[in-house]
Structures are given as structure tokens and as C-alpha cells.
Amino acid sequence: MLTVKDLFEIKAIDGIKIIAGEKGINNEISIVNIIENPGAFDWLSPNELLLSTGYIFKDNEELQNRIIKELSEINCAGLVVKMKRYFDKLPQNMIDQANKYGLPLIELPFEYTLSRVISIINEKASGRYDLLNRKTLDMHNLFFRITLEGGGIERISSLLSETINNPIIFVDKDWKLLHFTEHKDNKVPLAYCFDLIKNRPIFTQAFIDSIPDNINEMKKSIKRIYHLEAMEIKCRILPVAVANYLYGYIIVWQTVRELSEFDYIILEQASTIMALEMIKAKEIEDVKLKIRQDFFDDLLTGKITSSESIQSLSELHGLNSQYKYFCMVINFDTADLERYEDIVARKVQLENRARKCVDLVYEHSNLANGEITCFYRNNHIIILIGQNENKPTITLNEAKQYGNELYHVLTNQIKNTSYLIGIGRQYETIHSLHKSFSEANESIRLMQKFNDRGGVSHFEDHSIYHFLDSNIKDMELEDFFMKRLGKIYEHDQLHGTSYIITLENYFQNNINISETAKAMFLHRNTLIYRIEKIKEILNTDLKNSEELLQIQLALKIFRLLNKKLKEHR
Secondary structure (H helix, E strand, O other): OOEHHHHOOOHHHOOOEEEEOHHHOOOEOOEEEEOOOHHHHHHOOOOEEEEEOOHHHOOOHHHHHHHHHHHHHOOOOEEEEEOOOOOOOOOHHHHHHHHHHOOOEEEEOOOOOHHHHHHHHHHHHHHHHHHHHHHHHHHHHHHHHHHHOOOHHHHHHHHHHHHHOOOEEEEEOOOEEEEEEOOOOOOOOHHHHOOOOOOOEOOOHHHHHOOOOOHHHOOOOEEEEEEEOOEEEEEEEEEEEEOOEEEEEEEEEOOOOOOOHHHHHHHHHHHHHHHHHHHHHHHHHHHHHHHHHHHHHHHHOOOOOOHHHHHHHHHHOOOOOOOEEEEEEEEEEEHHHHHOOOHHHHHHHHHHHHHHHHHHHHHOHHHOOOEEEEEEEOOEEEEEEEEOOOOOOOOHHHHHHHHHHHHHHHHHHOOOEEEEEEEOOOEOOHHHHHHHHHHHHHHHHHHHHOOOOOEEEEHHHHHHHHHHHHHOOHHHHHHHHHHHHHHHHHHHHHHOOOHHHHHHHHHHOOOOHHHHHHHHOOOHHHHHHHHHHHHHHHOOOOOOHHHHHHHHHHHHHHHHHHHHHHHOO
């Protein structure tokens, strides 16, 4: 075991002297490295002896003080500065800091090259690696045995915490909690600092933002300070990554003791083992997800006809076969995806957006008068709302109210995205759920046909449109429209009037002059004049029930064929 004290006995580097930080004279030296970059702190390990010419801090007192403090907190063995390049003597503030933190500050004579000193000291320090390698191999075998026995992340985390004597937090790549292991000697309990709810972010956004984007490319842990009330908690963060794919992070809540060189090696081993566990868990989850997706696809397309199969499979996938269900489909569209030229990157962003929508649906599940099951397919979010068979049927207004509340949640939480929400009818048995799904999609299709840019509609809002659009050819619809309202349409095109729109509002307000005028922001006499002109053009008094029905149907057809009618102008 080589210590700082032993350096002064090495004849090949005679002339070095310690000028401050004698309290750390017995610090162990594992390896020697050069520090000529102030951004290198994230890459340093305990027991490293750092060499420098002093160039990076020669004119920066703040950086001089920071370097001493940072190296001390990382438990580096000491700092050796080559003299006569940038310093004739080391600044007093560095000497004071070194004495304060007990970090050996050593002067190296000018005639020695840094590379030569590194070679000499590393040769002397290499003997201690035999013991370290044996201890490391033993720990690797323990971790590997846990994996073979199916112990999972929980046992790995427990062994890691026990080995490095600090609490451990494990989060996924989105910083959502996966597991934590408390330590009996932790003076700042995790439960006091965080809401330890699985699959929820627990760290502050400021802390998360302080982590480098390329951390998964790093091979070592980095230090960060977590600020809590008046406390500063030192954390070590290590990415759990394989081939630059990030699975999550190990966070050491460093409140019990400082980490040693051995601890850092064990952390890196645990990171690899945890990555393997994550890969295994992901593969299992992918299989489960595929089975679940196949079930829902078959259920929503009506392919499952056996009552026994529906009952057993529904219970397996979280549905109650005795409940009444209706389906809601959310179609989302975002212009943000257009900036991703790579199709894979676009797909990843689309999935991230869809997952966020699903999370929001579950977070606001209390808005629904029933039990929620939610999943996504490409840019469609599918929501199944189940209701106890003893409860009254969910009304059209209740379903639309829930849809509108979800619409506001999504538009407020996820910007630059438009949503169309279609709602199918509620059916007495789960066997008919595919009908509700088809109706929800039909509502969206008709909204898109009407150029709606966002909103909520129930299938029954469009039932007449659905009947007309699904059963009658466009040519026949257009012929019917032109026979009933062609003269009004041509008058609007020729004179710039809006008699078609006036008629639509007139019927929507139950042929009430006052309500129609109010809805259209018109003077009552203006509206009366328009109605009289319409009667004159159509040669009708708008009182015959058969004529009124035909006019209303013609107005529905106008909405369906609006684009084509404009093209034929």
C-alpha cells in the first residue's frame, strides 16, 4: 500500500516537498493522473494523486480554492504542482485551503516531467492492486450469483448499500423511482427528503438538469449536491447504460461515510449487473406487452367471440367482464415531429408523447365515473371506461364532460399538439366493446372530415352524418342537396350571402328567431329579413314537416360534402 508519505522516500523523484495539508500524509495512492482541465472533476476517483503544471488555475483564485475543496471531497490522495512553470511559489490561499481540508499540497521540482513522475509512482503503487483485484472479483461473483438466482434489482441494491455503507436510490432514465435501499445509519432519511412512490420522479428538476446529457458515455460516477432546506447532501450518480443506451441511474446518498476507491469499482460493477437486470426485465415486459396488445387488438376488433375466453382474458388483463364499458379514442397530432428527419427519432418522440398522454389520463382517472384502462397505438390513445353493472348508465353529457375535462388537461400539459377525442356508446356487456371502439373512431373520422382542429364529440353527435356517409354515394347526396338547397347555395356563391349558415343556426336553435339572432350576433329584424328571403328563394313557408325534414337532411349533407361543393363551384 503506497501512501503520500512514501513519496518522499522514492529516490527517483528526490526533491519533492509537502507545503500544506500534512493531515493527509497517510492518504493511500492508487494511481497518478494529470489534471489540466477544470471540467475533469466528474472523472476523478478516490485515492488518485493529481499532477498539474498549474496552468488551469494560475490566474484564478476562485478556481484555486475550488480545486482543493473538490479534490478533498472526492478523497483524492493529494495535489502535486510542478514549480517554475507558472508558479515560483504556490499561493497562500491554496496553502490555507489545503490545511483546512487536509489535502496534501506538494511541490515538484522543475526538472521532472509529469509523465516520468506518473510512471515512477504507478510502478510503486501497482503492488496494492493484487489485493484490490481479489476483493473486486469476490464482489463481482456475489452480484453475478444474485442475477443467476433471480434476485433482481432489490437484492443488488441491498448488497450495494451494505457494501459501500450508504443509502442507494435507483431510478429509470426519466428519473422515476424504481427502488431504494435505506441505511440504518443514515442521518438524513430518504423518507424525509422524498415522496418515495414508485414510477414517480422524486428529485427536483434543478438537480436533474445539472446532470450532463452525455453521462451515459462516462465510465465513472459524478458528484452532485442535492439541496434540501438548509442542508447540502453529497450524491454520487452513476449511469446504468449498455452500448450508450441509458436504462437509468444509481444515486448514492452519501450521508454515512465517504466512498473509497473500492466503493467506486463496486459501483461500476453494480451498474453493469443492474443494466443486465433491466435488459432482462425489459425483454419479459416486452413479451407481456405483446400478449396484452394482441388481446386488446382482438377485443376491440370483435375477434374474440367466446364468452369463456373473454371472461378469462379480461380478468388476466385488468378488465371486469361483468362491467359495462364504453370506449374513448384520442387522436393527437403535433407539428414538432416534422423537425425530426430521421424516421427512428420521429418514432421515439411519438412514443414519448403517447406515453405522456397515457400518464396524464391515469393521473386524472378520478375525473371518470368508472375504472380506467388506457394504452396507446401510434398517435391514438385508447381509453376503456368500465362501470359497475349496478350503477346507472353513463349519460351522453357525462361522457362528453369527461372528454372535455381530459381535453383541457392534455392541451394545458402538452403544448403544440392538437387533439380530437371521439367517444363511443356504453354497452351492457364487454362483448360489445368493439362497437364502442368503432364508433369512437368514426366520430374522429367525421371530425376530421369537417376540418375540426380540436375538440370532443360523441358518436351520437354524428349518427345522422354516419348514416348518410356510410350508406349513400356522394353523387346521390350531392344531387339531393342541390334539389333541396341548391338555389340557396348558388345565391350565397353569387351574392356573398350566408343563407346556408343562417338556416343551420335557425334549426340548431329550434326555429326560434330570438335565440338564433342572439347566437349569430344579429339584430332580430336582420334575421327575420334573411328568413323571409330564404322562404322566397325556396318558395316555401318553412312550415311543412316533410319539407323541414328534407332541408335539415340537406344541411347535414352540406357539412359532409362542403369540400366537394367548393371544388365544383
